Amino acid sequence: MIAIDFSVFAFLYVSVGVAMILGLWFYYDRRDKSLYDRVRVRTAFHCVKCGTLYTEQGEHDHAICPHCGFENAKLKF
Ligand SMILES: [Zn+2]
Known part of the structure; x- marks a missing residue:
């Protein structure tokens, strides 16, 4: 088993959460732009x-x- 320090684990946990939120934000922003550009x-x-x-x-x-x-x-x- 890999032993890591709690502060490293907390940093990785928060980093993955932030990366997921930014990824979803970017994905939905691009999707909305392509879907509604023709209408707008x-x-x-x-x-x-x-x-x-x-x-x-x-x-x-x-x-x-x-x-x-x-x-x-x-x-x-
Ligand atoms: Zn006319």
């Missing part, structure tokens, strides 16, 4: 024909106005 990222458009403001999910350079059907370029801020 929206591109805003302003129709030059009818004046409607609308958004489309994801990154788009052009989108068709849902009100009049005119194709508009994305808004640049």
